[in-house]
Amino acid sequence: MDSAQFHAAVYHVARQIPPQHVTSYGHIAKLLGMPRHSRHVGQALKFVSPDVQPPIPWYRVIASSGMISSRGPGTTGADRQRQELEAEGIEVNVGRMGDLRVDLRRYGWFPAPGTVDTGVELNEDGEADVDASEATSEDGDDSEEET
Template sequence: MDSAEFHASVYHVVRQIPLGRVTSYGHVARLVGMPQHARHVGQALKFLNPGSGVPWQRVVSSSGAISSRGPGTDGAARQRDALEAEGVNVNNMPSGGFTVSLGEYGWFPDNVALPPPLQEQDG
């Protein structure tokens, strides 16, 4: 699976996460058939266009933590706000971060339908 196919598969899976539910980067990686590539799922979501319609906010760490986007960024707060708007209860951690209860809001299907492989374009 090349990078474009991986990104397309990640976006396809993330679009299937129901409103008000979350899953982990690692679970998305397993669903697309690349279980060792959880970090690549995060990278794929990082490259989303703002108007993509992919609900990136529904993907959290395997512990339910909302991952920091780095010093001086508001990405974690934006993710918290987006999840709360969907009815997800986001907890404040003593360290200043945020977490979601995977027991209450987790979505972990065994499999999902994946898009067909991308076809090579003749030039």
């Protein structure tokens, strides 16, 4: 799967996240059969144009801990994400360290792999066929999300 195909698959899955629900970068990667590519999911969502039709609800994708990423000093992405989630009725709490969090037990959407249309064909091991040049040593950590 090349980069364009991966991005298209991420967008395809993100569009299926129901309103008033969230999922993680890592779970989308798992649904795509590429469980070690959660950071690539964040990168794909980083490039979403607000004008794309149908819209891609990028703001429904958060870290596996339930945290909304800060995106660095001087940026407003986390606050924009909070506003979008709250507009849908998702409660966003402020943690002890000032981090923004969503209760995944209440709002989480984590369908089993193989139960969601991903637009990707999986091999017999339940993983996407990936060209050797596309394979990476991603650690699957959801801590580096971007949008």
